[in-house]
Amino acid sequence: MSSPLVVSLGEVLWDLLPSGPQLGGAPANFAGQVGSLGGAAALVSRIGSDPLGERARERLVRLGVELSGLQQSPHAPTGTVGVTVDAAGQPRYTIHEGAAWDELEVTEAAVSLVKDARAVCFGTLAQRSLPSRTTLRALLDRVPDSALILCDLNLRAPFYDRTLVEDSLQRATVAKLNDQELTVLADWFGFPDSLEGQVQALAEQFNLEEVVLTLGAAGSGLWSHGRFIRGPQVTVTVVDTVGAGDAFAAAYLLGRLRNFSPTDRLYHATQVAAFVCTHAGALPELPEALTTPFRVARS
Numbered sequence: 567m568s569s570p571l572v573v574s575l576g577e578v579l580w581d582l583l584p585s586g587p588q589l590g591g592a593p594a595n596f597a598g599q600v601g602s603l604g605g606a607a608a609l610v611s612r613i614g615s616d617p618l619g620e621r622a623r624e625r626l627v628r629l630g631v632e633l634s635g636l637q638q639s640p641h642a643p644t645g646t647v648g649v650t651v652d653a654a655g656q657p658r659y660t661i662h663e664g665a666a667w668d669e670l671e672v673t674e675a676a677v678s679l680v681k682d683a684r685a686v687c688f689g690t691l692a693q694r695s696l697p698s699r700t701t702l703r704a705l706l707d708r709v710p711d712s713a714l715i716l717c718d719l720n721l722r723a724p725f726y727d728r729t730l731v732e733d734s735l736q737r738a739t740v741a742k743l744n745d746q747e748l749t750v751l752a753d754w755f756g757f758p759d760s761l762e763g764q765v766q767a768l769a770e771q772f773n774l775e776e777v778v779l780t781l782g783a784a785g786s787g788l789w790s791h792g793r794f795i796r797g798p799q800v801t802v803t804v805v806d807t808v809g810a811g812d813a814f815a816a817a818y819l820l821g822r823l824r825n826f827s828p829t830d831r832l833y834h835a836t837q838v839a840a841f842v843c844t845h846a847g848a849l850p851e852l853p854e855a856l857t858t859p860f861r862v863a864r865s
Contacts, residue, residue, distance in 0.1 A: 569606035570684030570823050572597075573635070575702055576692030577667040578611040578626075579645030580618050581808060581847065587618075588808070588847030589625045590647065591667070592689050592720045595809045595848040599816035599838070601630030602852045603860040605823070608683075610635035610676045610705065612666040614644040619666070629849065634675040639666035655804035655843065661691070661722060668695035672704050680705050685714040685819055690734055694725040706737050714822070718742040718815045721750065728754050735772040742778040742815045765789040778818055780811055786836055788818075790828050797832030800840040809848020814839040820860055834859055 576593035589598070593611060600607035609631050613619030615638055622644060626633055645665030650658045670692070680686055686709050693699035709715055717738035719731065731751070735741055743751070748764055751757065755771060757764040761779075769777045769789050777789040786797035817835035826834065838856050842848065 569604065571606045571608060571632075571679070571682050572600045572685045572687065572819065572823070573608045573610060573679045573683040574600075575610045575680075575686065575688040575705060576670075576698075577645055577665070578609065578613060578622055578636075579647055579665065579667065580622070581647050581649045583649045583806070583808070583846060584651060585846045587646075588849070589622055590809065590848050591645065592718060592812050593687065593692065594622070594626065595812035596687050596718065596816045597631045598626060598629040598849045599813045599852075600820055602849070603817060603820050603838070603857050605816075605820045605860070606632070608632035608635055608679045610670070610679060612637040612639055612642075612670050614639050614642055614666045616644055618644040618646070625849075632679070635673070635679050637666075637671060637673065639669055642666040642669055649808065651806045651808075655806045657806060657808050659722060661725070663694075667692060668698055670698040670701040672701050676701075676705055677708055680708050681710065683709060683713050684823060685716060687716040687718055687815065687819065688734070689718045689720040690726045690730055691720055691722050693730055693734070699730075703733075703737075714819070715739045716742060716815065716819055718812070719747050720811070721747050735768075735774070738772070738774060740776045740778065740819075741768065741772065741774050742780075742811075742818070744780045744811060745782065745784075748779060761787070762789075762794045765794060778815070780814055780839070782807075786814070786832050788828055788832055793828075795828050795832060797836050800836055802840045802844050804843045805846050807843050808846075810839040810842045812848060813842045817860070824860060
C-alpha cells in the first residue's frame, strides 16, 4: 500500500531527561512516529555540525524519516532541552535558545517536500525566532490546497502569544491541542464554559475541519464536521508523558489519511500515546500490534 507523504516542520532537539538524552522536539517526534507506524514521513528542520546533530540524523534515518529537508548549521548547536519529571510523570522543560532550528531556511528540498505533501504538521515553538517563523510561513504558503495542514500548538512559555497562535490556527485545516492549551484559548477568545462548547467555538472561529483534543488520563475528544466524539480512557503505569501528544497526533493524522473512522482514529491514537507513556522518552520502539492497523488498506 502506497503511503501519502506527511511533512513535519520545525524543531529537532535532544531532551536531556534524568535517565539520559532522548531525541525530541515535537515535529521530530511526530515525524518519527509517522515513520514507525508505516507512513511516509519527512522532516524539515536544522541541526548543528556537532555529535548531537549526527546522532539525531542517524536516529531519524532508523525511524524511516526522509531527511532531504534536514539542514545543518555551521555555527549554531543542535537544540537541547532540560527536562525534569514530577511524581506523576509530567515533564517540565527548559528550552535552550540560539539553537540550529532557530535558523531554518527556505531550501529547494524543503519546498519540494511541502509541494508533494498530502499533509503538513507544524507548531508554535519553531516560530519563536524571526528567521524560522518567516521560513515556516513561506513553506506553508506552498502547501497544495488539497493537503491537510495540522497545527499542533505545543504551547511552551514564554515562546508564544495570542497573535502567533491566531496566525497559526488561521493557516490550519485541523488543530490539535491539550486541555490546558484549550483553557488558554478559551480565556483569550471568550469561549463558553463547557468543554464541547469551547472546542466547537474554536473550530468555528478559525474555520477548522476538525479539532483534536487530548485530555490526559481522561482520554481525548474530536470535533469533526459538527459532532463531538469522546475517545477511550486507558490506564497505564506512566514513566513519563514526553512525546505522548506528538504520538497521538501522528497516529490520528495517519489514521485520517488511511480512511479510519473518527472513532477508530481516536482509539488507535490513544493506544499509541498510552504506550509511549510507559517508556522513557518520546520515541520508544512500537510493538507490531500497534503498527499493524496502519498498514492495512481501508476503503
